[in-house]
Amino acid sequence: MANLKTSEKKTKAQSMGLHSEVLTGKTQQKFFNPDEAENFYYFGTYDVDFNKRTEIDVKNMECREANKKIDELMKDGYGTIVIKNPQGKHSLGVGILNKLNLIFEGSLGYFGCGSMDGPIVRINGRVGWSCAENMMAGKVVIEKNAGSCFGAAIRGGDLICKGSVGARTGIDQKGGTIIIGGDAGAFTGFMMQRGRIIILGDVGINLGDSMYDGTIFVGGKIGSFGSDAVEAELTDSDQDWLRRKLKVAEIGENFDVSKMTKVVSGKKLWNYDALEPTEKKGAI
Amino acid sequence: MCGIAGLIHRGNTSNVGFELQGMLQALKHRGEDSTGYALYGKTNGQNFIMRFKVGENVGEGSTSVMEDVSVYDERKKIVDGYLSDLGAKIIKEERILPYSLRYEIEYNKDLMEFSQKIESVPGVEILSMGKSLEVIKDLGNAEAVCKRYNLDKLVGTHAIGHARMATESGVDIKSAHPFWGYPFSDVSVVHNGQLTNYWNNRRVLENKGMRFMSECDSELIAVYLAEKMRNGATLEEGMKESLTGLDGVFTYFVATKDSLGMAKDTMAAKPLVLYESEDLVAMGSEEIAIRSVLPHEIETYDPFDGEVKVWQI
Numbered sequence: 001m002a003n004l005k006t007s008e009k010k011t012k013a014q015s016m017g018l019h020s021e022v023l024t025g026k027t028q029q030k031f032f033n034p035d036e037a038e039n040f041y042y043f044g045t046y047d048v049d050f051n052k053r054t055e056i057d058v059k060n061m062e063c064r065e066a067n068k069k070i071d072e073l074m075k076d077g078y079g080t081i082v083i084k085n086p087q088g089k090h091s092l093g094v095g096i097l098n099k100l101n102l103i104f105e106g107s108l109g110y111f112g113c114g115s116m117d118g119p120i121v122r123i124n125g126r127v128g129w130s131c132a133e134n135m136m137a138g139k140v141v142i143e144k145n146a147g148s149c150f151g152a153a154i155r156g157g158d159l160i161c162k163g164s165v166g167a168r169t170g171i172d173q174k175g176g177t178i179i180i181g182g183d184a185g186a187f188t189g190f191m192m193q194r195g196r197i198i199i200l201g202d203v204g205i206n207l208g209d210s211m212y213d214g215t216i217f218v219g220g221k222i223g224s225f226g227s228d229a230v231e232a233e234l235t236d237s238d239q240d241w242l243r244r245k246l247k248v249a250e251i252g253e254n255f256d257v258s259k260m261t262k263v264v265s266g267k268k269l270w271n272y273d274a275l276e277p278t279e280k281k282g283a284i
Numbered sequence: 285m286c287g288i289a290g291l292i293h294r295g296n297t298s299n300v301g302f303e304l305q306g307m308l309q310a311l312k313h314r315g316e317d318s319t320g321y322a323l324y325g326k327t328n329g330q331n332f333i334m335r336f337k338v339g340e341n342v343g344e345g346s347t348s349v350m351e352d353v354s355v356y357d358e359r360k361k362i363v364d365g366y367l368s369d370l371g372a373k374i375i376k377e378e379r380i381l382p383y384s385l386r387y388e389i390e391y392n393k394d395l396m397e398f399s400q401k402i403e404s405v406p407g408v409e410i411l412s413m414g415k416s417l418e419v420i421k422d423l424g425n426a427e428a429v430c431k432r433y434n435l436d437k438l439v440g441t442h443a444i445g446h447a448r449m450a451t452e453s454g455v456d457i458k459s460a461h462p463f464w465g466y467p468f469s470d471v472s473v474v475h476n477g478q479l480t481n482y483w484n485n486r487r488v489l490e491n492k493g494m495r496f497m498s499e500c501d502s503e504l505i506a507v508y509l510a511e512k513m514r515n516g517a518t519l520e521e522g523m524k525e526s527l528t529g530l531d532g533v534f535t536y537f538v539a540t541k542d543s544l545g546m547a548k549d550t551m552a553a554k555p556l557v558l559y560e561s562e563d564l565v566a567m568g569s570e571e572i573a574i575r576s577v578l579p580h581e582i583e584t585y586d587p588f589d590g591e592v593k594v595w596q597i
Binding site: 129163 | 572586
């Protein structure tokens with residue numbers, strides 16, 4: 001098999017701290033190259049002007065209709081769109097692969113802002129389950145609380161909740177940063193693979209259960225550690241990064257980061273890649 | 285997946301039938317096999333209201349066997365006779381549908397003996413027995429059931445309800461929620477989730493003399509709590525014990541004549557959104573349920589894993 005990476009040499013992504021594992025065996029690594037970011041192009045994206053602003057009231061719209069309307073407005077060059085009366089509707093603001101300022105004047109239901117890549121979103125309300133699931137890039141700020149599975153499987157970007165979040169925040173997280181101003185529920189960081197989670201308040205039981213990689217920082221009390229999650233030393237560079245991140249996130253700028261607990265993977269469950277292909281099938 | 289909703293007005297009454305209908309209809313995408321209401325209305329507090337069925341709805345989608353209406357009449361006659369034997373006086377009688385009845389009864393003896401006697405008639409089930417509780421459940425979505433039973437004018441203090449997607453038992457009224465907390469008056473339960481130690485618990489509880497009317501795992505919660513309360517536990521104590529006594533994933537609501545409670549399992553695997561204020565608590569599987577009664581911007585949150593809360597009217 002061609003192009004297998006078997007050397008111990010760090011990739012650029014590794015040297016930037018985006019991930020630390022070195023896969024061996026027959027697994028082929030293809031990691032995001034920051035140098036090529038500008039060359040990405042998505043079909044159906046638009047040139048928008050952030051100074052061109054409009055509002056839509058979605059009170060009497062189904063989510064598909066509302067999402068289609070957002071797409072049409074971007075097509076017309078609107079770079080700032082305000083959504084009025086979302087009233088807890090599900091799946092609003094999903095699949096946006098554009099640079100955009102999107103403001104929700106109210107709360108969202110399930111799967112709000114999922115599978116998006118690029119927009120900056122502000123939600124002046126609460127969000128339901130699985131907000132920003134699979135987000136690739138961009139920034140989402142939630143002014144109130146969030147439901148469970150917050151930031152499930154995100155690949156990149158910043159996801160910020162100023163209130164508290166439910167269970168399984170950052171489940172299967174593969175990159176990016178999740179920041180919680182309040183408390184977080186059970187199984188936070190469950191099976192996370194990369195990225196970082198910051199919780200300023202308390203966190204529930206089984207923190208970081210079966211996490212593969214990535215880092216979790218907790219400001220308050222921890223209910224319990226999950227399987228293979230261990231405490232690590234909080235370094236000066238960690239603290240610098242935390243301060244910077246909290247400032248950019250408009251949250252906890254004056255928070256005493258020196259007392260935070262850093263949690264990482266104990267890496268005792270790291271045997272998957274050593275399996276032979278037939279064993280892998282069984283494991284799956 | 286099922287949807288549950290509940291609300292309690294503290295220090296006030298409201299049109300809870302209409303409000304719960306709106307909440308459950310907003311959750312209809314979570315299941316339309318059946319919908320059930322447990323409404324706590326304004327009554328004189330003297331007589332019992334017994335909601336019972338003498339047969340099943342055999343309409344479209346039902347898994348029940350068709351029976352002739354004359355069978356229902358025969359069962360009703362036997363129930364009337366048994367009520368007389370028990371010393372219960374029927375004050376008011378309403379036959380809402382051929383299989384569904386509402387009796388106002390004067391009775392002041394043991395409810396367990398009463399229930400066992402009435403339910404010894406094959407095909408008869410007491411849906412609720414209480415001085416303020418009325419359980420109404422039938423096939424179809426919230427709007428359809430509300431219209432069929434004229435629930436939208438019912439004034440009361442609190443209510444819980446359930447929109448069901450049948451997964452582990454039949455599409456019929458006996459498997460629909462809410463479940464009455466037999467043999468306690470005015471206790472009802474709705475549940476979203478799956479219980480994995482149903483049979484273990486059921487065997488133990490049946491040996492203690494508790495009654496099950498269906499094979500729906502959710503009924504276990506009502507029976508489990510009733511058994512705890514029979515042994516002197518408060519509602520809240522029983523609910524806290526259920527977090528370890530019941531295995532599986534669940535969020536459930538329980539209501540009594542003057543309180544409403546919620547419990548969430550230790551995995552927090554089932555959704556619940558909660559709004560709490562001085563005079564109103566509203567909760568549901570999704571925020572859109574709460575939005576149907578509070579369309580303006582409000583503060584809501586998800587209760588955490590293993591959380592139990594109880595509110596009084």
